[in-house]
Amino acid sequence: MRNIRRNPDIIWREEEEARDEALRAMERGDDASGEGTVLLVESGMMHQLNLLGGEIWKLLDGIDEERLVDTLAMTFDIDRETLSMDVRDFLIDIDGRGWLVHE
Amino acid sequence: MSRIPFSPVTINWTLTFRCNFNCRHCYSRPEKAPELPTEQVKEIMAKVAKYKVPFINYGGGEPLLRSDLFELTSYATCLGFNVSMNTNGFLMTREKAALAGESGFKTVGISIDSTRPEVHDDFRNIKGSHKKAVSAAKFLKEQGVRLTISSVICRINHTEFEDLVRQARDLGAEQISLHNYKCAGMGFTNKDELDLSPAEWKEFYLKAIALREKATDIRISMDDPITATIHKAPEQAIVKGSTCGKLSLNIRANGDVTPCGFIPVVIGNLLTDDLKDLWDHSNVLEKMRNKKPKEKCLTCKHYEDCLGGCTARAYATTGDFNSPDPHCWVAK
Ligand code: SF4
Ligand code: SF4
Numbered sequence: 001m002r003n004i005r006r007n008p009d010i011i012w013r014e015e016e017e018a019r020d021e022a023l024r025a026m027e028r029g030d031d032a033s034g035e036g037t038v039l040l041v042e043s044g045m046m047h048q049l050n051l052l053g054g055e056i057w058k059l060l061d062g063i064d065e066e067r068l069v070d071t072l073a074m075t076f077d078i079d080r081e082t083l084s085m086d087v088r089d090f091l092i093d094i095d096g097r098g099w100l101v102h103e
Numbered sequence: 104m105s106r107i108p109f110s111p112v113t114i115n116w117t118l119t120f121r122c123n124f125n126c127r128h129c130y131s132r133p134e135k136a137p138e139l140p141t142e143q144v145k146e147i148m149a150k151v152a153k154y155k156v157p158f159i160n161y162g163g164g165e166p167l168l169r170s171d172l173f174e175l176t177s178y179a180t181c182l183g184f185n186v187s188m189n190t191n192g193f194l195m196t197r198e199k200a201a202l203a204g205e206s207g208f209k210t211v212g213i214s215i216d217s218t219r220p221e222v223h224d225d226f227r228n229i230k231g232s233h234k235k236a237v238s239a240a241k242f243l244k245e246q247g248v249r250l251t252i253s254s255v256i257c258r259i260n261h262t263e264f265e266d267l268v269r270q271a272r273d274l275g276a277e278q279i280s281l282h283n284y285k286c287a288g289m290g291f292t293n294k295d296e297l298d299l300s301p302a303e304w305k306e307f308y309l310k311a312i313a314l315r316e317k318a319t320d321i322r323i324s325m326d327d328p329i330t331a332t333i334h335k336a337p338e339q340a341i342v343k344g345s346t347c348g349k350l351s352l353n354i355r356a357n358g359d360v361t362p363c364g365f366i367p368v369v370i371g372n373l374l375t376d377d378l379k380d381l382w383d384h385s386n387v388l389e390k391m392r393n394k395k396p397k398e399k400c401l402t403c404k405h406y407e408d409c410l411g412g413c414t415a416r417a418y419a420t421t422g423d424f425n426s427p428d429p430h431c432w433v434a435k
Contacts, residue, residue, distance in 0.1 A: 013157055039341070044278060
């Protein structure tokens with residue numbers, strides 16, 4: 001299985017305060033999808049990722065999809081099949097934007 | 104609108120107010136402030152780096168007049184910043200272009216306001232300045248430094264912006280920024296002569312946005328909140344209205360902090376104040392982030408996206424952040 005990395009041309013940072021708030025909201029069972037926990041800039045355009053997207057993004061240091069899902073399962077209390085599907089959808093989306101490098 | 108990022112994403116940094124030019128629109132000519140020595144600039148850079156600010160852009164005055172420019176840029180790059188600058192290009196040589204690359208500049212922006220050399224030279228008050236700007240762009244490209252072009256849209260060029268885009272593309276720029284005219288500094292003094300009417304701004308933006316949508320080989324950037332009346336901000340837009348004080352801050356030559364280069368309201372000084380403290384607790388920033396509609400904005404259907412347009416222009420012309428942008432073409 002191929003390892004996946006972030007495109008190194010993309011500038012990004014974690015929004016720590018937003019991430020803490022999103023984690024608290026998730027624990028309370030509230031919707032945290034509006035919180036941008038990672039901010040990234042690509043070709044002059046600024047984007048933000050929500051909690052799941054942000055956690056995936058931070059892990060893309062040369063990791064395969066299976067291990068990615070295993071690691072996320074420690075944070076997200078979602079059944080494995082749904083989590084795998086969400087991860088797959090997210091990766092397809094950002095790959096289409098040119099944000100990934102496959103090894 | 105989603106939450107304000109925990110610290111600025113961009114710091115616009117005026118390292119010096121000195122300039123070898125005297126442009127008719129310049130916001131910073133009347134500005135005077137003592138210039139910090141190298142070590143104090145580095146001290147501030149280190150403090151700012153603590154808050155993971157990703158971008159620093161040196162604005163004018165003319166950054167190339169600082170003899171420590173490349174030393175500061177190497178230092179900033181080591182701290183993790185992505186550094187860029189805007190220069191008039193007059194002092195750029197092949198050697199300096201090489202130093203720009205070596206010191207870590209991610210991009211360098213050259214100001215060119217017309218494709219006609221005599222018009223650019225007259226606007227910038229320096230004979231030969233267009234030729235030098237074009238040479239500067241070529242030196243940077245030769246040295247593999249990523250190039251952007253900046254043009255201030257005003258009376259001299261608003262009907263010729265397509266030529267400006269073509270010129271930037273021919274020079275190998277990856278982006279052209281079509282800056283809106285700011286009524287600050289000399290820009291305020293000369294606004295009757297240089298600024299466009301609201302109807303002319305509308306006409307310019309309608310055409311420029313159409314061109315931007317078609318352009319595939321160069322990015323056309325127009326950072327003006329008033330365009331929210333023409334097209335909705337992209338879904339992922341992080342903030343609405345003016346971005347200053349929400350995504351960016353400005354540092355002056357003496358370390359003073361202002362919301363943006365065009366709003367001369369000092370909220371602190373980074374030799375003594377903490378960036379995050381200013382970012383989180385400044386009353387001025389709070390007012391800019393929570394503007395209240397006034398006059399025609401009260402009934403405007405675009406307010407949610409436009410937030411009254413450019414706060415700097417409103418403040419420069421009325422002294423009130425909340426006033427409608429004087430460039431706004433929406434009828435009362
Ligand atoms: S606009 Fe730039 S080049 Fe012109 S006078 Fe001002 S700082 Fe100098
Ligand atoms: S009236 Fe106010 S909110 Fe409406 S477009 Fe003009 S400046 Fe923006």
